[in-house]
Amino acid sequence: MDYVLQVQGLTKKYHQNTVINDLHMSVPKGAIYGFVGKNGAGKTTLIRLICGLQEPTAGTYTLYGTNHHESDISTTRRRIGAVIEGPSIYMNMTAEDNLKMQYRVLGLPSFDGIPTLLRLVGLEHTGKKKAKHFSLGMRQRLGIAVALCGDPDFLVLDEPMNGLDPKGIIEMRELILKLNREQQITILISSHILDELARVATHYGFIDNGKMIQEISSTELEKVFRKCTRIKVTNIGVLTRVLDSMQQEYTVVSEEAVNVFGEVHITPLVLRLANEHCNVLSIHELDESLEHYYLNIVGGAKHA
Numbered sequence: 006m007d008y009v010l011q012v013q014g015l016t017k018k019y020h021q022n023t024v025i026n027d028l029h030m031s032v033p034k035g036a037i038y039g040f041v042g043k044n045g046a047g048k049t050t051l052i053r054l055i056c057g058l059q060e061p062t063a064g065t066y067t068l069y070g071t072n073h074h075e076s077d078i079s080t081t082r083r084r085i086g087a088v089i090e091g092p093s094i095y096m097n098m099t100a101e102d103n104l105k106m107q108y109r110v111l112g113l114p115s116f117d118g119i120p121t122l123l124r125l126v127g128l129e130h131t132g133k134k135k136a137k138h139f140s141l142g143m144r145q146r147l148g149i150a151v152a153l154c155g156d157p158d159f160l161v162l163d164e165p166m167n168g169l170d171p172k173g174i175i176e177m178r179e180l181i182l183k184l185n186r187e188q189q190i191t192i193l194i195s196s197h198i199l200d201e202l203a204r205v206a207t208h209y210g211f212i213d214n215g216k217m218i219q220e221i222s223s224t225e226l227e228k229v230f231r232k233c234t235r236i237k238v239t240n241i242g243v244l245t246r247v248l249d250s251m252q253q254e255y256t257v258v259s260e261e262a263v264n265v266f267g268e269v270h271i272t273p274l275v276l277r278l279a280n281e282h283c284n285v286l287s288i289h290e291l292d293e294s295l296e297h298y299y300l301n302i303v304g305g306a307k308h309a
């Protein structure tokens with residue numbers, strides 16, 4: 006698999022405070038990577054590190070195969086567009102003038118690309134309206150347009166849904182999907198609005214206390230989210246043998262419990278277990294959501 010970003014053992018300390026702690030992370034090319042963590046987990050700090058706004062204390066990362074210690078990392082970084090801690094826009098300017106300003110900053114030879122960019126983010130009809138009169142969603146989308154001026158193929162968005170109303174969230178979601186699917190832009194989104202992230206992400210990285218707790222693709226996650234029944238028994242050996250013979254898919258989760266996937270025919274299962282002197286202690290359906298999943302693994306990490 007090709008990776009846009011690979012982070013190896015990255016650490017960032019502020020004095021004695023370790024904010025990013027030996028973090029590993031891989032963002033596949035073409036992904037919409039949901040970077041999930043609660044407030045203060047270290048998401049923004051990691052984003053600032055990979056965008057070159059801060060230097061790591063230890064560890065490395067590579068962008069498109071270029072290690073951050075190599076001299077041409079700044080050239081490679083031009084392939085990143087980022088919106089960090091709010092959009093970088095001038096409130097007293099129109100959308101078009103904001104983009105012209107960014108074109109000048111980047112030293113681009115002509116403004117020809119601007120109408121296409123405005124259309125892409127749905128701001129083509131804003132005319133002489135200044136950004137200060139835009140809705141928050143429009144400002145966020147203008148911020149993304151500014152980040153897209155250099156034609157990046159990796160877009161980093163720090164909490165892009167924050168504060169948006171439902172309409173703004175839908176427009177942002179559609180824009181993210183469009184950029185990924187139509188423009189082939191790999192996107193890293195940090196967020197704690199998990200049900201919204203679940204609608205777009207193809208991969209997830211769950212971070213807590215500066216550590217990567219787990220990376221998982223949405224396909225793998227869907228398997229976990231499938232209808233799942235937790236069965237607790239007195240003899241796990243008997244249970245797994247019976248489940249095997251019933252061709253039921255399962256994973257063993259402890260010395261006395263398994264998660265069984267798909268439809269479970271409870272009566273024949275319990276009868277067969279009883280025949281082999283295995284008592285059922287409990288049976289319940291697991292109701293998984295991205296939020297539950299995150300809280301579970303974060304809780305698990307704390308107790309590790």
Ligand SMILES: Nc1ncnc2c1ncn2[C@@H]1O[C@H](COP(=O)(O)OP(=O)(O)OP(=O)(O)O)[C@@H](O)[C@H]1O
Nearest residue numbers: 019022024042043044045046047048049050051164
């Ligand atoms: N320049 C700094 N100096 C000292 N501590 C900092 C600095 N920047 C961030 N921190 C601390 O690092 C920790 C992680 O902050 P960070 O902003 O990366 O978290 P986050 O996951 O993005 O959270 P949020 O969603 O609240 O922005 C916090 O405890 C924060 O106080």
